[in-house]
Structures are given as C-alpha cells and as structure tokens.
Amino acid sequence: MRLPKTAHASLPWRIHELAGDFSIEDxxxxxxxxAGPDDFPAMLAAMRTFGGIAGQTGPVRFLFALRWKLGALFGWDDPSAGVGARVASLRDRLPADIRDAPRGPDDDRMPLKAVYELDMEAARELANKTVHTVMHLGWVKGAGRDHELRMTVLVKPNGWFGRLYMAAIAPFRYLIVYPALTRQWERAWRDRDRAGAGYEEGTS
Structure with a gap:
C-alpha cells in the first residue's frame, strides 16, 4: 500500500542523518x-530467500530485463557512473556507531549494495547515469498490534535527464512493479519458516 511521504519523514530513522540531500520518491x-518488534531480521531473511527478481512475475522480469538492456546500450550502468565513482557511497557518511555495525550481505544478484543494517532499519544504494538512489527498509508498528515493513525510495536524480527518467518510469513502478513486489514480499513473510537457513548463511 502506498503511503504519504510523511510516513517516512516523521519517524526518527538514522537514514535522515545521511540522506538529507535526497528526495523521498515513494x-x-x-x-x-x-510480526513483533524483534522480527525485522526474520523479514530480511525471508526477502533474501524468496524476494529476488527471479521469483517475480513475467511482466516485472521483462521490465527489469528491458531496463538492463537499455542501460547496456546507452551506457547508463557503466562503472564510471556508479557508487564510488560518479558519486560517493553513503557509507562514507556513516557515524562511527553505524559504521562498525554489520552492513548486510552483498552479491551479484543484488544491484543495490548494503549501506547499513540495524535492528529496525536497513539501507541499500545504487547509482548510475540517471540517479543515485537509496532503498530504506524500516520496521514499524502498524495500525493494529502487528509490526509491518515499510520501504522508502530516496533519490537524487542526475540532472534533467535523471528527473525525466524518474518521471518516465513512475507509471510502471505504481502499476506493475510495486504491486508485484507487495505480493512477493508478503508471501515471503508467510513462508519465512523456510528462510531460516538462508538467513544464517547470509549473515555468516
């Protein structure tokens, strides 16, 4: 379910210290x-096990494949445009108490690379010629007794082309990607008992 931007901005997340020059996109x-207050690691484990692109619907896989092909054709994803090249990593901004904490696993299946991973929130980032973006995941008490996962996308477009790119992909995010992601991640939570081994492996 889509929430207002204040649902992220009003909470005391640590990401606010690092990404003040980013805009809230979604x-x-x-x-x-x-879910209880201590279940954020279990949710992350489930997402790692069951939440990848390979498990998505055909339309979502097609959109991502098309995006990577366009990126290769036009050079959007050249290493020179990535984190540590065109832009500095948010890890360079981390205060000492977060810098020393585990950041979460990275591998080639995860285009967004870990910035940090705490008990109630985590952040990953990606940069290319269009945008520097951060995916923030937070664990929040919902309207009832249960906790819920919230995802916030923070962006810093790369000039006019980046702003045009974000506007162009917005309908695909809202109509195809996010609804499919919702079904997949909520199903991952329901199947989380099968994710325990994946979590232990990923955090070792």
Whole structure:
C-alpha cells in the first residue's frame, strides 16, 4: 500500500542523518501478520530467500530485463557512473556507531549494495547515469498490534535527464512493479519458516 511521504519523514530513522540531500520518491507498506518488534531480521531473511527478481512475475522480469538492456546500450550502468565513482557511497557518511555495525550481505544478484543494517532499519544504494538512489527498509508498528515493513525510495536524480527518467518510469513502478513486489514480499513473510537457513548463511 502506498503511503504519504510523511510516513517516512516523521519517524526518527538514522537514514535522515545521511540522506538529507535526497528526495523521498515513494513510501510503501507491506503487511506482515503476527510480526513483533524483534522480527525485522526474520523479514530480511525471508526477502533474501524468496524476494529476488527471479521469483517475480513475467511482466516485472521483462521490465527489469528491458531496463538492463537499455542501460547496456546507452551506457547508463557503466562503472564510471556508479557508487564510488560518479558519486560517493553513503557509507562514507556513516557515524562511527553505524559504521562498525554489520552492513548486510552483498552479491551479484543484488544491484543495490548494503549501506547499513540495524535492528529496525536497513539501507541499500545504487547509482548510475540517471540517479543515485537509496532503498530504506524500516520496521514499524502498524495500525493494529502487528509490526509491518515499510520501504522508502530516496533519490537524487542526475540532472534533467535523471528527473525525466524518474518521471518516465513512475507509471510502471505504481502499476506493475510495486504491486508485484507487495505480493512477493508478503508471501515471503508467510513462508519465512523456510528462510531460516538462508538467513544464517547470509549473515555468516
């Protein structure tokens, strides 16, 4: 479910210290029935096990494949445009208490690379010739007794082309990608008992 930007901005997340020059693009909530305050690591484990692109619907896989092909054709994803090249990583801004914490696993299946991972929130980033973006995941008490996952997309477009790019992909995000992601991540929570081994492996 899409939420107003204040649903992210009003909470005391640590990401606010790091990404003050980024804009809030999207805030989305995911239902996790029965979740308690200590279940954020279990949700991340489930997402790593069941939440990848390979498990998405055909239309979503097609959109991502098309995006990567366009990126290769026009050079949008050249290493010179990435984190540590065109832009500095948000990890360079981390205060000492977060810098020393585990950041979460990275591998080639994860285009967004870990910035930090805490008990109640985590952040990953990606940069190319269009945008520097951060995916922030937070664990929040919902309207009832359960906690829920919230995803916020923070962006810093790369000039006019980046702003045009973000505007062009907005309909695809809202009509195809986010609804499919919601179904996949909520199903991952329901299937989380099968994710335990993946979590232990990923955090070792």
């Amino acid at each position: 805030v989305w909530s995911f239902r996790t029935p029965g």
